[in-house]
Amino acid sequence: MSYLIKPTGYRALLNLAQTELGIKKIKDFFQQNLSSELRLRRVTAPLFVLKGLGINDDLNGIERPVTFPIKDLNDNKAEIVHSLAKWKRLTLADYEIDPGFGIYTDMNAIRSDEELGNLHSLYVDQWDWERVMTNEERNIDFLKEIVQRIYAALVRTEYMVYEMFPDIKPVLPQRIHFIHAEDLLLKYPTLTPKDREDEICREYGAVFIIGIGCTLSNGEKHDGRAPDYDDWSTVAENGQTGLNGDLLVWNGILNRSVELSSMGIRVNKEALLRQLKFSNAEERANLYFHHRLLNDELPLSIGGGIGQSRLCMFYLRKAHIGEIQASIWPDDMRKESKAAGMPLI
Template sequence: MFDKKADLAGPGIGDYEQLEKILPRDYRSLLTPNETQKAIFAAKNFIEEHLCQALNLMMVTVPLIVDVESGVNDYLDRDGSRTPVQFHISNDHDLHPLDAQIVQAATKWKRVALKRFGMETGEGLCTDMRAVRKDYFLDHDHSVYVDQWDWEKVITPEQRNLEFLKQTVSSIWKILVDAEEYLQHFFPKLQDSRYPNLPKRLTFLHAEDILDMYPDLPRKQRETAILRECPAVFIIGIGWTLKDGYPHEMRAADYDDWVTEQTSIDGRPVHGLNGDILVWNHVTKRRHELTSMGIRVNAETLRQQLDLTGQLDFLKFPYHQAILNGEIPLSIGGGHRTVTHHDAAAAQGALGRGHGQCVAQGPERNLRGQEYPRSGIAKNLATDEHR
């Protein structure tokens, strides 16, 4: 039996020795560095344009720094293991001081911004969000520097259901499939039999279903196992405690709704109105997350989830008070990794990686701070996401 508790957050890789065994020894990018940059920006432009069209979103700017007392920063996994970069701004010789944080995700800010920009039902916003997550395990999927699209859309109380979530996910999936074909038209080298295209059909499974299939495996290994069978899956219900006593993955209690009870197709009670799109990565032979999204908490489920996680003290923050008092809209939203990794155009991996180095020491900085001969993937570390 593997240690399931140790796998409730993070990449599911224990250390760099284990990572070295996982990464392919013979990886080579299908495109030149020049072609890769062109493909990256072509993919970014295509996805951004079609995401806004499909979901009726407008592009807005998002802050990099927020006030600690606002409560809008994201603590990612609710266990306190991933804390924001924080600093003090003396401001007028400490007469008007401010404690500030670098954002880890814009999830809460977006919902407040829906009201600020006067969004009506069916309207939403999209941002090109940058963040720092200093406590991440740095690997081929994760960096301390995050670059992703974050979007949020106003919904009605009646749309807070699983069917509406699936409809929205399906719209996003079509954009990703179309983006891959669009890139292959301009860059034929991306059509490689070693790296099959994304499937047209996305499989929807609840986290409880996957646990039933692989009861002895921890979360990331369950994901990899199911993706060997279904190359693209949307896993529903991330955050709710499953029958083995663990959530599929820890998820913060104050944005996604992971507590609302739903009924499965076969009549079983299941929980959660959120999930992740995962695909099989033909380069790493592992699961690869493309986007995380969900219907957001209302006043009732916010209080319930904070109670379950022992975080009722969060209700003192303006953001949480705004939800309790109905001052900001009900919404659905998510985060999608931006495509800017210098090796990102290798087959379908082009749709799911981010850009930048793990630390600011130049483009050759890698996993161990020395040249890593086995894989081009290791030279730049991709961003992960969040919500």
């Protein structure tokens, strides 16, 4: 079911021509900074992968990938990617990337089960990135270091936007706040996970929530995560579980938190087997991706995705992602959005 937020008194700061220029400048500037911060090489990515190899991202395990038969492959099915979380790790191995270096790519996906609204579209575009790491780096401190590097690129990009369009004042704090999902639960025990995100982001402006996918003390997860890419079950030295997380910022236009990135240290063999068992998905161990990982054919890595349209929406102070990208929307949402000052492309 679609859901539309209509901010009172909203008025776009940029016209359509300025918006298109801003989108181009943001994408060019940010990806150059991301590449420099993490030492990433750009690669070309697929729009679809063969079904049954375990390469596609399963997200929360309930989203249906868009599939189609391939005539020249005896009608074998292909799937439009949800993301490239596992494909990137295969590519690191095939390209023989050294530790400390990695890859990034433009990921374009179709997620037909999305609940459409200000932040969710059928069309997903993001920078997917992956970097080879050592076993000694499989810890929370290294995860935080990478997050801080990405956040530094985010802050620099916002200032670039301000130089282009002086009416858009920078709002990101200079430092990002880290908190584990369990500590967030203890801080706001009566709130839902989404409301907890809103409150912590309202307070700090930019937050990285660690431990997405692990079970918290109330017996629930902060949010779901597939069992075969992020490591959310390893216990760190501080006793908390999870080597992954989500990066969120406070969006003053929508008066709520917005997730810009999901990322984490990836599973090693032990974590993969443990998480498949937790998720009652042990049959996946025989799939192509999982088989290569369990046979030590894939490097240890850290990686994630950063939403391109969401990032541009945040920087350009837009109220609807449809003001940034072309997609399909319900007729009533188009009419209501236009009436609320949010004409959708």
